[in-house]
Amino acid sequence: MTCHDDSGSTAVRAASGSAAPSALALAPERTVLLVGRPNVGKSTLFNLLTGAHQKTMNVPRTTVSIEVGTWNISDDSRTRITDLPGTYSLIPQSPDEEVTANAVADLAAAPGPGDVVIVVLDATALASSLYLFAQVKQSGLPVIAALTMNDLADSASAPVDAAALSHAIGAPVVSINPRRGVGASELAATVLAFDGTAFDGTVVDSTSTDSITPQRGAILLPGLPSPASSLPLEMDPDPETDPDTAAEAELARAHELFAWVREVLAEIGTSTEPRATPSDKLDAALLRPIVGIPVFLAILWATFQLTTTISGPIQDWFEGLITGPVTGWFSSFLGALHAPSWLESLTVNGLLAGVGTVVSFLPLMVIIFTMIFILEDSGYLARVAVMADRAMQSIGLDGRAVLPLVIGFGCNIPALSATKTIPDSRQRLLTGLLVPYSSCTARLVIYLLLASVFFPGHAGTVVFAMYVVSVVVIVGVAFALRKTVFRGVIREPLVIVLPAYQAPRFGALARAVALRCSGFAKRAGVVILGLSMAVWVLMAVPIDGKHAFGDTEMPVQSSLFGAAADGVSPVFAPAGFDDWHVAASLITGFVAKEAVVGTLATTYGLDEPSDPSLAGDLSGRLRETFTETSGGQPGLAAIAFMVFCLAYTPCLVTVAEQKRLFGGKITAASVSGSIILAWVLAVAIFQIGGLFA
């Protein structure tokens, strides 16, 4: 067995203590850990108990994120509560499971008065839930069982008698339905009344020398790498313990615990007789390719449409609201105060532009979070993992990665959010690093412009080819990452417990969507505002000595932004487009790909074409520029430019969302990696293509 002296769990407790400080009129008095298998409704319960008093945090030195919050358990008592990653066992086989196991181990090592673990049991799959419960119980911690999905078990004629279960497992059992908002007060009353001794030792002897004593760190299991081997966790091997022996001992203990589980099931009379449940009937259709594939494609299409066609006008309306009436009001207000022009420009073009970006993306986030919640909560997403497993396995990804990668062709931001549906943090990160290479619709405008200017008559083929290139880049980057930084991540053959299907509930959906949108606005919004202001400063600082700071009439080339574009442009000489107009468009393209065409037009002193395929004067100027910079091979340079636009950072909102999900260091690596890859691809296309031109 190995151990290490610092991991996420210490941080779990420390962070949980600082959760939602503004909500804490009273200091938290106890710690509650929420433990359960994946897909048992744990997060829905957490949302119900904490409301808005929660936040997401990344466990230090891992890619695992957890939710911590404050549960107002009574009028005069507050509780720190942590929603730990779903796990099948306290013997971890992944970083996510390790965080959960360590959190339980830490609490068991130094429990405070009133501290308790709530193990969420799935009534439709009680056996494996009880196995996890038994492990937690054997840790010696006070444990309360929260029984979910009993309504579904009832509909399958296999309801669980909570009282009988409580007697059998020697712990309080609270039947809850967090999706309907049922059971929170009963759970609170049970936690407040439970002193942790009333049920001890009834079934699982926590004092037995054979009982599991959770250890920090993971057992090294032959056949699998250490859960931490691909992550920067420091694992100090324990020379006194043979991994084979330890693992065999755990295997023997697993069989013993499951024998106990079978006794419990027999005692409470849970039916295990074969009968088709409503979920079986749905699966018989949805997990057959002839039905399942069309339904899956229809859901993907609907999600794609919702995040593009449907959300587009709504986003435009919000953006128009900010850039129209709101901006007008602020301009009038500042004018009435005789504020300097730079302040008005800063407010309108910096601050309000950033706020407008955040606000305009909120409807999109509402749509995608709603879709994600419905797919997760209904149980369908677990089936997606099965259906797409074969295709995604070929590039070493979880089957659920297909959803974000496809959504990414509409917009990368909701696609990144959709990576949250992937339970394994390493797979989630790998997918999150691939999403920016999905060619979103914002890039389409660039392709249309360049293709119509340089390949008239073949524009459609060129645009289609760009989408093929996008898929090739995704596959190529996936292989490259799997062979390098993710080489320790073994893609295990699929084994997944399928939750029963259930109809999503509006209350739980509204809570989850509101919380996730709030998290996006708070955490991504800061980054978006910061970058928006930085771009404004570049545009506002004059370098020619003829204009004042923030002069709204200043030409782009007279600003620091223009100078930066001019300074950067030689970098693109090997790719055939070393021109400051083009470089300026790539810089604003970092903010939003929609800005590329507009910047090209602005820097040439032209109006942005309303239809990019009818570029008018801009067409001629682009042909001149690319012909000059490419040495007479404008088409090749245009292809290199389009591929660069495909591969480099999609937009600053994507950067903000990546930072929110994966942290600053990983985001910095992703952004710089994509820029380098984009440059290499563009140069390769221009140089190699030039050999055949």
Added chain:
Amino acid sequence: MNLANCPLGTLVVITGVNGSVAERLRFAELGLSPGSTAAALLSGFGKRRVIRLGTQRIAFAPQAAGKISVELVEPETVESAMVPAAARMPAAPVPVLAGH
């Protein structure tokens, strides 16, 4: 015979679990241990299988299902919704679903 190739809709008893200790441990944690009974309900999408284990439904890639050795217990009539009618026709070999 193993869970990857046992007939659909028949009750089987697990006789052995192969693989690394880690794999066997994870199978055991799901209740897949010698002596347990299960039934394969569905097969599709590259021979991925859904099995019934007690009240649980577990989906397996063929590489994982192939590590669980089983023996037939007895023919079991599974309700029509769970297995295509063709799979229950007595005169024909039990087929798996299309799309493998």
